[in-house]
């Protein structure tokens with residue numbers, strides 16, 4: 640029987656509790672949204688296969704608990720990830736400031752060449768915005784990573800963000816060959832960002 644996919648990429652979402660990691664994954668994997676907040680206990684994952692440049696990419700998306708008390712469990716999963724999505728909430732300044740701590744955690748726990756992506760979620764609630772988009776754009780530029788403002792609720796940029804990450808991982812793996820995932824190049828080029836456009 641033919642293989643159902645060409646590549647399997649493991650992707651991890653991290654960020655403060657309540658920023659919307661679970662909702663982003665549910666939007667991406669099931670195209671659904673639920674406003675009831677059930678905080679993630681430990682770790683969980685969902686799967687979706689996407690088509691990138693004619694290749695079937697199976698994305699195994701790991702959802703981590705943002706709460707401090709689960710840190711020992713969740714950081715154990717960093718090592719196997721080929722992509723890590725850092726999420727903050729545009730209405731919660733603290734969650735944005737904590738991005739640098741999450742970055743530090745990646746440095747300490749993930750493989751050296753892991754592909755990173757910054758998301759400012761909940762861009763549907765513009766009237767409660769605390770973090771200007773330009774601030775996050777600047778930060779992403781400093782880190783040399785992509786940035787999108789997203790809304791899991793209104794389905795803004797979710798598809799785009801996951802696809803961009805999958806494409807970046809694919810480009811890295813095809814450049815280096817599938818066996819050298821752990822030693823991927825750290826220097827990623829300056830990347831464009833995605834504006835939050837609610838249609």
Ligand SMILES: Nc1nc2c(ncn2[C@@H]2O[C@H](COP(=O)(O)OP(=O)(O)OP(=O)(O)O)[C@@H](O)[C@H]2O)c(=O)[nH]1
Pocket residue numbers: 654655656657658659660661662663673674675676677678679680703704705706760761762763764789790791792793
């Ligand atoms: N308005 C709005 N609310 C959102 C959005 N995404 C998530 N939420 C709400 O924010 C709350 C937290 O969402 P979760 O996805 O559970 O947050 P989390 O980051 O997984 O939280 P932990 O599991 O505790 O780490 C829920 O009440 C969601 O309904 C969004 O894009 N817009």
